[in-house]
Structure formats: structure tokens, C-alpha cells
Amino acid sequence: MPYVRTGAERLAADPALAGGDRLGLITNPTGVLPDLTPTADALLAAGLNLTALFGPEHGLRGTAQAAGAEPNAVDGRTGLPAYDTYESSGHSLIDLVASSGVDTLIFDIADVGARFYTYVWTMYDLMSAAARLRLRFVVLDRPNPLGGAVEEGPPLPGPEFASFVGRFPLPLRHGRTAGELAGLFGLDVELTVIEMHGWRREMTFAETGLPWVMPSVNMPTPDTALVYPGTGLLEGTNFSEGRGTTRPFELIGAPYLDERFAPALAALDLPGVRFREAWFTPMFHKHAATPVRGVQLHVHDPAAFRPVLTGLSILHVARTLHPDDLSWQGPELFLDRLWGSDALSRCLEAGGDPRELCPPPGRPEGSLLYA
Incomplete structure (x- = not known):
């Protein structure tokens, strides 16, 4: 069965695609090659000078539940320092990245295609830190498991509802890959996207031929x-x-x-x-x-x-x-953060039909990397 070649697989085969001298890899258990070799191991074996690892929500090893992470440590397999980025942003994240001594950040984490899943916002925040520190940023692209032919739901309407479950006006189902999002964000950073080969927007995840690795502990399939x-x-x-x-x-x-x-x-x-x-x-x-x-x-x-x-x-x-x-009026009005505004909670409070808040689905437009 033909399979999609991910950005990670391409970089492991051609280390010159990364550039940089001191590389930091942002990853978790989804960062693997098709044979399930961890991306960190594959890049080290290819001769790349990885000097640090960075983990998102749920941790570098994926052991933590929602809203949890793993502490800074030394990774037992590679011997590299592993930094926890979860709930770090702004100056604290800039200081963390600066302390690592890297000159290039490489992102290799599988997203699930929903605006309120946090991994793309880890990418956004680290891209922002890289911009401030004048570091290079490389995205090893992976499939959107929902495909890329449909976007659904309203975009985030404005900065007043921006949070770690939505920092940019994407629809709830955004229909884009991490590499496409990185370009869409428009941050002032030296960006390289190592694109996939063979991915088409209408593909189901099964059609990619790639193994499913749980992106987080409650995303089993x-x-x-x-x-x-x-x-x-x-x-x-x-x-x-x-x-x-x-x-x-x-x-x-x-x-x-x-x-x-x-x-x-x-x-x-x-x-x-x-x-x-x-x-x-x-x-x-x-x-x-x-x-x-x-x-x-x-x-x-x-x-x-x-x-x-x-x-x-x-x-x-x-x-x-x-x-x-x-x-729905839970801690910090979480439904408002998930929806991206208070329109949904106000509709429910008034006894309205929330389905009227959902525009007809469309096809993603703009700077797309794949047909």
C-alpha cells in the first residue's frame, strides 16, 4: 500500500533540509517514522546535532492527562535535556528557549484538526519565541487526520477570546496541516516547512498508510x-x-x-x-x-x-x-473559550437553537501546500 512520506521521514533521509547547528526538537509520542522509530532517534542517527527536546501538554512521553505535563528532565533514551513548554508563553517561554542554547527549533507533533486542541498553539507560541530570539523554525509536516477538504464552524472572532485553545481566527475544524497553519499565522520568523509527499486533502487517515499513535491519552483512535x-x-x-x-x-x-x-x-x-x-x-x-x-x-x-x-x-x-x-457556566467559562466567543453560551441561556451559529461547511482557502 502506498503511504504518505512525512516531513520527519524526509528529514531523516536528507539531513541538509533542516539547516542550523544546534537543533531543538518539539515532539511527543506521535513524532515517529512509519516504522515507529522516534523522530529524535532517527535524526540523531542521521547525524543531526540535536541538543534539546521540548514537550507540549501531556508531556514528551505522553503520560499526563488533560491540562497536565511532565517536568523538565534529562531524556533517558537520548541523554538530551527535555523542557516542558506547557503553560509557558511570552517572556517565560522566550527565557526557556534561550536557556536551551538552540539556534533552530523543529516541530514534529501530530495535530487532530480541531482549533481547541493545544498542539498547534504550542507551535504558535514557540514560533513567537523563535521570532523574538531570531531563531529558525522548521515544521515537519504530518497529515490532518480529518483530511483537508472541509472546514466547519465559526472562526475566533477577536483577540478578547484568544487563549491556549485558540490564538488565531481558525474555524473549529480548520482543515489544514501544521505546516499550512505555520505559514498562515504570518509570524516574523525564518520558517521552513518540510512538506509531505503523497498527501491529498480528501485522504482519510487510513488512506495515508501511516501508523496511528495516540496524540494524547484520551485520543486513542x-x-x-x-x-x-x-x-x-x-x-x-x-x-x-x-x-x-x-x-x-x-x-x-x-x-x-x-x-x-x-x-x-x-x-x-x-x-x-x-x-x-x-x-x-x-x-x-x-x-x-x-x-x-x-x-x-x-x-x-x-x-x-x-x-x-x-x-x-x-x-x-x-x-x-x-x-x-x-x-455550562464552569470554571473560567470554558465553553466560551472552546467555542471562541460567548455566542454559544448566550444562545443556550436564551433557549435558542445553537445550530444556527454554525455556518455551512466550506473548503479551506488561502496559502495551502497540498492539492
């Missing part, structure tokens, strides 16, 4: 990534989004839901997805050790499926059936 731009919104509510189960973001529910919930979702006849009533007991996170009624999403037509519309439909049905039980 490509199916999870497919639903995440929609059911990820439930993190900002008192729903369980399935953390603490074996099918996070595919299993969703709440203790107050009744027998009407699954049939009401099925009656909407949403494109590409079916709903099965499901009971589950999260082992941790929201409603831990409490039996929860809800649904499992079964995506039968990925090309037709609209995750953002589906997430809004779930909220609409829950608000309609259980207006006194659904809540």
Missing part, C-alpha cells in the same frame, strides 16, 4: 479525532465527554438524561452519524464512578459527517429536554 471537534465542546458543560472510558468523545452523557435523549438525536437524521443509547460509568473525571446515560456516536460516512453540527445538536437536544439540568 482516528475515530476519536473525527468526532472531537463537536463532542469536545461538551468539556465546557456538565456532560461527561467520555473521559474515563475506553471510547472518549464517542461516548457522551449525563446522569440526568432520560429515555428521550437518544431517540431525539436519531430523529434529527444528522449526516454521516447514528446514535446508540449507551450507559457507562466513567472511571475518572466528570461523574466518576456514577452510572451515566447517554449515547455512543457511530460515524458511518466520514465524508458526510459534520462534527461541529453534531456537537451543537447534542447541546440543543439536551437544552430542550432538560433545561434545568444542563449547565
Whole structure:
């Protein structure tokens, strides 16, 4: 089966593509070649002078849960210093990168295609630090597991809602690769994108021929990534989004839901997805050790499926059936940060239909690297 050649594989075969003398690699468990050799090992074996490693949310090894990271340490396999970048930005991140002594930063982390997934914002913040320090920045491009043919949901409307789950006006499902985003951000940094060979925008992840490595502890399969731009919104509510189960973001529910919930979702006849009533007991996170009624999403037509519309439909049905039980005013108004504005929470508060907030899906435009 033909497979996509990633930027990491191309750099390992041609070390001159990187440039620079003292290289720092921003990576996590997804940074591997098709044979599962870690990118750091492959670049060292190719003769590149890696001098530091940098880890994002969840850590360099991927051991931490959401909103967690791993501390600064020495990487046992490579012997390189490993720096934790999570929740560092501005001057603190600039100081951290400066202390590492690198002259080039290389980014090799798989994204999942949703604006509120934090890895592209780690890239954004480190690109900003590189710009201030006059360092080179290299992106080893990887596929968007949702493909690149569709964008869905509204963009971030303005800087007042910018956060680490959205710093740039991207749609919720942005339809771009990390390399395309790096160019789109327009930061004043010497940028090189080592492009993939063989990736097309309509490709499913299975069609890339690449191994799936969990980007984070609650993103176990490509199916999870497919639903995440929609059911990820439930993190900002008192729903369980399935953390603490074996099918996070595919299993969703709440203790107050009744027998009407699954049939009401099925009656909407949403494109590409079916709903099965499901009971589950999260082992941790929201409603831990409490039996929860809800649904499992079964995506039968990925090309037709609209995750953002589906997430809004779930909220609409829950608000309609259980207006006194659904809540979303959690810590730091997290639903507003996930949506990118307070429009969704205001709509729910007024009893409106949040599906009206979702513009028709479109095709990504602008500086695209792939056809």
C-alpha cells in the first residue's frame, strides 16, 4: 500500500533540509517514522546535532492527562535535556528557549484538526519565541487526520477570546496541516516547512498508510479525532465527554438524561452519524464512578459527517429536554473559550437553537501546500 512520506521521514533521509547547528526538537509520542522509530532517534542517527527536546501538554512521553505535563528532565533514551513548554508563553517561554542554547527549533507533533486542541498553539507560541530570539523554525509536516477538504464552524472572532485553545481566527475544524497553519499565522520568523509527499486533502487517515499513535491519552483512535471537534465542546458543560472510558468523545452523557435523549438525536437524521443509547460509568473525571446515560456516536460516512453540527445538536437536544439540568457556566467559562466567543453560551441561556451559529461547511482557502 502506498503511504504518505512525512516531513520527519524526509528529514531523516536528507539531513541538509533542516539547516542550523544546534537543533531543538518539539515532539511527543506521535513524532515517529512509519516504522515507529522516534523522530529524535532517527535524526540523531542521521547525524543531526540535536541538543534539546521540548514537550507540549501531556508531556514528551505522553503520560499526563488533560491540562497536565511532565517536568523538565534529562531524556533517558537520548541523554538530551527535555523542557516542558506547557503553560509557558511570552517572556517565560522566550527565557526557556534561550536557556536551551538552540539556534533552530523543529516541530514534529501530530495535530487532530480541531482549533481547541493545544498542539498547534504550542507551535504558535514557540514560533513567537523563535521570532523574538531570531531563531529558525522548521515544521515537519504530518497529515490532518480529518483530511483537508472541509472546514466547519465559526472562526475566533477577536483577540478578547484568544487563549491556549485558540490564538488565531481558525474555524473549529480548520482543515489544514501544521505546516499550512505555520505559514498562515504570518509570524516574523525564518520558517521552513518540510512538506509531505503523497498527501491529498480528501485522504482519510487510513488512506495515508501511516501508523496511528495516540496524540494524547484520551485520543486513542482516528475515530476519536473525527468526532472531537463537536463532542469536545461538551468539556465546557456538565456532560461527561467520555473521559474515563475506553471510547472518549464517542461516548457522551449525563446522569440526568432520560429515555428521550437518544431517540431525539436519531430523529434529527444528522449526516454521516447514528446514535446508540449507551450507559457507562466513567472511571475518572466528570461523574466518576456514577452510572451515566447517554449515547455512543457511530460515524458511518466520514465524508458526510459534520462534527461541529453534531456537537451543537447534542447541546440543543439536551437544552430542550432538560433545561434545568444542563449547565455550562464552569470554571473560567470554558465553553466560551472552546467555542471562541460567548455566542454559544448566550444562545443556550436564551433557549435558542445553537445550530444556527454554525455556518455551512466550506473548503479551506488561502496559502495551502497540498492539492
